[in-house]
Amino acid sequence: MVLRVKVRLQWTGWLQYLPTAVVAVAFLALSAMGALIGTWRIPLFWLPFGIGALLLAVAAFDLITVKMGLRPREPMPRRRDDLDSFDLIHSRRSCRSFQRRDLTSADREELMRAIRDHTRPDHLIGTSPIRLEYVAAPLTAWPAVGVHEFIVAIAPRDYDRLAIIDVGRSLHKVVLHATRMGVATCWIGPGADQTGIVTHLDGRFDPCEDHVVCVCALGYRSHFKPLTVRAIERMQHRRLPMTSLFFADSRLRRPLAVDAPPFSPFERCYEACRWSPSTLNSQTTRCAAVTDEAGRTVTRFDFYAATASRYYAPVALGIWCATWETGCDALGIKGHFQVLSPDDRGAHDAPALPRYDVSWIADSVVA
Template sequence: MSEVLAAIRRRRSIRSYGDRPVEPSLLEQLLAASGAAGRLTRAPPRVALVSGVEQTRRILTYMVGSYGLVRNPPYLLVGVLPQESDAARLDLGYVLEQVVLEATRLGLATCWITGSYDARRAGDIVGLAPGEVAAAVCALGYPDEGRWSRLHNRTVRRLAGGHRRKPLTEIIFSERWGERWSPDQSDPVLVSVLKYARLAPSATNRQPWRFIVRSGHVALVLVRPAPIDGGIVMAHFALASAALRYAGRWEVQLGDGTLAQEYGLPKYASPVALWK
């Protein structure tokens, strides 16, 4: 399990890819990992693979210039919802981030893409059953190690704010919303788990999650409608907890009004889940 923690620390969003093909055995391993991944719902998402730059380019040219932000990925992992719902999107983030971290462990590069892609084309290419929705894609491959590609990765990462992370004391409260939390007065294992959760990627690195720590459980709250991001951070928390032996599991409580009142949440914040 220490390999999982190392993968969380190493993962970066890579936006320039080389021509080296990924070995078929590794692709098979990733698809198998998607089927074996932990899940949050009874009808989990599926992960499909798109191969070839010509195909990935068709999907990534939805917005003018968007393809240039992620250059030449030879593969895309396409996250497919069984049906549209916030719970399904939450589960997609949870499942696909586990695959992303497995790819990182195997030495592959990835980059989440949840906005600048053509969902209709992605669905047409992977084939959708009635009701299914292509809700996110993730670039996959070996990074281009050329000088200009490395510069491109650094530049876009800085523009996206990927080098910045909010401090733990800004994203964690004690008992109720707005109440100061101190790592010095918390379980050191939980503090370590929260540090790994803090490394989770999010759209434009907005880090829309907050945690409320209470005796016996941890609540996850979103401060903007971003269920995929919520699922991603839940995956980090769960994987780090398993590796560090912090007991518990997630109970999804999306939009629970009673919890919102109990925690004193502002109107823009919404409960997502409890770890207990």
């Protein structure tokens, strides 16, 4: 029952506002109970009244400024062409409240060019085609508010894990490009209205051939956002330590000495990947460094999924691949992605989890 109510509120766009009002009413009810039993004169009982009144005022403010859109017009964000790749990666934050203004035609065209570039067959790891389709519609998307423009990631209906990884990799490169433009983004999985998305694709979706993997909300960031959304952002701004993500063996048991040779040249890449987005910030990707026999040179990095998820884990792994590749390019380190066989990896008795997916192979000696 509770779950059905939650889903109903989510799809009607009220779930972002109701919790604040519910908590406010609870505090006011507690204060009223104190008055009824005659203890309202005790200063302590004025505290819940004050909290309840404040939260009720916040809820009303959120409804007026965000839900109803009665707020001053906000300025256009500036571009971030002055940032290097690592600063750009770290500056990117999920946006959960968007201005009502549409993307400018220039920004939309620049994004479309980035989409075409990053979905070219020769830029993919796998062989299956993927598509990133632009949709302009006021779709409901939890927990974002005010969003009315999306990129919809589509892969073949027949499951192809490399295609799902390519979705994460390609879309995140577009996300980073959008960040440089000053366009805000938010990855959305189950929180998007899939039926509405398919409807607004308007003939660009074939249910017999296509599968919507995820969507990405985009637009210009708004400073007005519901208190519930602010709380969600605070709770999700956390990451696992480096020792839980990078390892020196294929069994992922020995943490990698990321600040020691020969691994230290990639130190900024490790940190960038650590802060990459993933579903609920669950961080399902792991990485193992492989060296030559002498242990003096890094030859490759193997990327693994830590869970059996068929979609969200490979998308998150693809996001890591995009971040890793962007970081290596910024450092001038050349390499390429390749799926290696168990023979090539020397991993004939590898466990089911963590699951190996792809390797980044250095094209030259990294000093």
